[in-house]
Amino acid sequence: xxxxxxxxxxSLLAAGLYATMSYGLAVIYGVMRIINLAHAGLMMxxxxxxxxLNDRFGLDPFLSMIIVAPAFFVLGxxxxxxxxxxxxxxxxxxxxxxxxxxxxxxxxxxxxxYAIWGGDTQSILTPYTMESVPFLGGRLGVPQILVFVVxxxxxxxxxxxxxxxxxxKAIRAxxxxxxxxxxxxxxxxxxxxxAFGIGTAFAAMAGSMLSTLYAFTPDFGRSFxxxxxxxxxxxxxxxxxxxxxxxxxxAFIENFASAYTSIPVSYQDAISFTLLVVVLVAAPGGxxxxxxxxxxxxxxR
Amino acid sequence: xxxxLRRHPALVPGVLFAAFLLxxxxxxxxxxxxxxxxxxFFVVLASAWNLLGGFAGxxxxxxxxxxGIGAYTTVLLANAGWSPWLTxxxxxxLAVAFSVAVGLPTFRLxxxxxxxxxxxxxxxxxxxxxxxxxxGGSSGLRMPQGTFDFNANYYAMVGxxxxxxxxxxxxxxxxxxxxxxxIRQDIDAAEALGVHxxxxxxxxxxxxxxLVAIGGGxxxxxxxxxxxGSVFDFRLSLTIVLMPIxxxxxTITGPVLGALLFSYxxxxxxxxxxxxxxxxxxxxxxLIVVMLFEPKGIVGLWERLIGLRPRRRAQPPVGEARRAx
Numbered sequence: 001x002x003x004x005x006x007x008x009x010x011s012l013l014a015a016g017l018y019a020t021m022s023y024g025l026a027v028i029y030g031v032m033r034i035i036n037l038a039h040a041g042l043m044m045x046x047x048x049x050x051x052x053l054n055d056r057f058g059l060d061p062f063l064s065m066i067i068v069a070p071a072f073f074v075l076g077x078x079x080x081x082x083x084x085x086x087x088x089x090x091x092x093x094x095x096x097x098x099x100x101x102x103x104x105x106x107x108x109x110x111x112x113x114y115a116i117w118g119g120d121t122q123s124i125l126t127p128y129t130m131e132s133v134p135f136l137g138g139r140l141g142v143p144q145i146l147v148f149v150v151x152x153x154x155x156x157x158x159x160x161x162x163x164x165x166x167x168x169k170a171i172r173a174x175x176x177x178x179x180x181x182x183x184x185x186x187x188x189x190x191x192x193x194x195a196f197g198i199g200t201a202f203a204a205m206a207g208s209m210l211s212t213l214y215a216f217t218p219d220f221g222r223s224f225x226x227x228x229x230x231x232x233x234x235x236x237x238x239x240x241x242x243x244x245x246x247x248x249x250x251a252f253i254e255n256f257a258s259a260y261t262s263i264p265v266s267y268q269d270a271i272s273f274t275l276l277v278v279v280l281v282a283a284p285g286g287x288x289x290x291x292x293x294x295x296x297x298x299x300x301r
Numbered sequence: 302x303x304x305x306l307r308r309h310p311a312l313v314p315g316v317l318f319a320a321f322l323l324x325x326x327x328x329x330x331x332x333x334x335x336x337x338x339x340x341x342f343f344v345v346l347a348s349a350w351n352l353l354g355g356f357a358g359x360x361x362x363x364x365x366x367x368x369g370i371g372a373y374t375t376v377l378l379a380n381a382g383w384s385p386w387l388t389x390x391x392x393x394x395l396a397v398a399f400s401v402a403v404g405l406p407t408f409r410l411x412x413x414x415x416x417x418x419x420x421x422x423x424x425x426x427x428x429x430x431x432x433x434x435x436x437g438g439s440s441g442l443r444m445p446q447g448t449f450d451f452n453a454n455y456y457a458m459v460g461x462x463x464x465x466x467x468x469x470x471x472x473x474x475x476x477x478x479x480x481x482x483x484i485r486q487d488i489d490a491a492e493a494l495g496v497h498x499x500x501x502x503x504x505x506x507x508x509x510x511x512l513v514a515i516g517g518g519x520x521x522x523x524x525x526x527x528x529x530g531s532v533f534d535f536r537l538s539l540t541i542v543l544m545p546i547x548x549x550x551x552t553i554t555g556p557v558l559g560a561l562l563f564s565y566x567x568x569x570x571x572x573x574x575x576x577x578x579x580x581x582x583x584x585x586x587x588l589i590v591v592m593l594f595e596p597k598g599i600v601g602l603w604e605r606l607i608g609l610r611p612r613r614r615a616q617p618p619v620g621e622a623r624r625a626x
Binding site for chain 2: 094095096097114225281
């Protein structure tokens with residue numbers, strides 16, 4: 001029982017980070033119908049930026065997010081202005097062209113990191129990296145708790161922006177129906193640029209937080225990209241609560257599978273991938289789609 | 302004959318180039334032959350990938366899995382006493398089986414979703430190959446002594462490249478190729494017209510997997526040593542995808558041009574340390590430039606250049622153009 005509680009708590013803590021990492025993808029997908037493959041590269045770059053700030057100026061990784069996130073917001077807007085906006089727009093779904101273009105961006109970012117920092121494995125060591133606090137008879141790592149708190153704060157912040165401000169309403173309007181939003185006077189191009197900036201900033205926050213938990217190389221981020229993609233598919237691609245739910249589901253499945261089965265840790269990434277394929281095949285609408293389907297069946301009865 | 306040439310303008314340079322490749326061992330130095338071998342290998346990979354990724358439009362980033370299956374089968378069986386040549390069909394058969402096993406779930410996904418799933422497949426295969434014991438783990442495996450015969454291997458690789466090109470060109474002109482084309486353009490419309498899309502995709506996947514696996518087997522015999530880092534490498538998957546994209550997807554000549562370009566790039570990359578450290582810049586930059594300016598690659602660019610002349614004339618009204626064609 002005690003083990004169960006601890007595993008469940010750890011899953012919850014991981015889910016916060018997973019959600020932060022996935023919202024960046026989800027916002028960009030919602031507004032532009034683009035799957036941002038460069039997300040992984042941006043997370044990696046943010047991890048290095050955090051590391052560099054820590055190494056050079058002794059800045060705490062969590063404090064450095066105050067610098068890194070806005071910087072990546074600008075970087076995202078710049079990426080949009082130079083590359084993304086020239087892509088032909090497809091109403092139906094994400095185009096192969098946009099996917100491959102962003103794949104190219106990812107490769108360039110990787111090489112940038114190799115060129116600046118070399119290929120060695122890096123990690124950030126803070127005084128609290130190895131600390132843990134006793135909780136309900138088990139122990140929870142301090143970095144994990146901090147990551148969870150920051151994730152929740154950032155998600156609450158994003159939710160407030162999306163619900164309360166004109167910008168947020170415009171983003172949601174473009175997500176729901178681009179043409180109708182434009183007819184109502186929303187500047188869809190501008191909104192797309194801002195959304196790409198927000199998505200990039202969230203990738204950066206996720207990257208900063210990942211750097212406090214994991215060691216990284218310029219190759220870092222591929223498995224987290226797959227996880228984030230799995231989560232937004234689980235969450236039905238566009239809904240805010242859906243993504244949070246998807247993050248919880250993936251985190252719980254991963255943690256419980258490694259705690260209660262003998263699947264080796266190196267195969268853990270296969271869980272998210274298997275889940276991704278199963279969900280895409282069995283329930284293309286994700287959890288919300290599944291819910292609607294069940295709901296309809298119950299009502300029909 | 303002239304009609305044939307008009308329909309296939311690349312036939313004459315193609316035949317000349319094939320003759321050059323086949324006669325090269327007579328006059329060329331070993332270093333040059335190595336480069337040509339590598340080029341033929343790339344032609345096999347690019348053209349085989351193009352069958353599924355180009356014609357059918359199902360972009361897969363996990364093709365190094367098939368190279369690896371072919372290579373590992375050859376090395377493992379050769380170490381068990383088989384002749385390397387006899388291992389090639391076994392590797393191809395295993396690759397076909399794997400392609401179907403992977404294709405059955407993933408082909409239910411469309412476009413970009415399929416592509417992302419294939420990144421996962423490639424990752425999974427590499428992790429598993431590094432973890433298994435009989436594959437020698439991450440340190441890899443060596444071929445038994447006395448299996449190395451460069452000239453035979455060279456002819457086999459060039460022959461495989463020509464076979465691949467002929468097969469793809471033949472398929473393109475027949476119902477199967479048209480079915481793949483229809484799937485790329487509009488999968489729902491293709492289904493409505495009676496194309497069994499999953500079956501067609503699975504067949505294309507299987508054919509290209511078999512060709513790539515045979516190439517992988519020859520790769521293992523030629524290099525005498527393989528490891529997950531060499532055959533399951535993400536860079537190899539990347540090169541396989543980039544060659545047809547840069548050359549021109551869904552064409553016969555595109556992947557060949559891409560293979561020429563990338564085998565040249567590879568020689569340059571290996572020769573210079575600064576270039577080797579920036580290969581991702583080059584690959585990523587190429588991808589960005591092609592996607593922004595000419596998604597049809599070199600072939601598209603060429604067609605645009607050729608097309609400049611007729612386009613200067615006034616465009617006929619749509620109705621007339623229809624009747625004319």
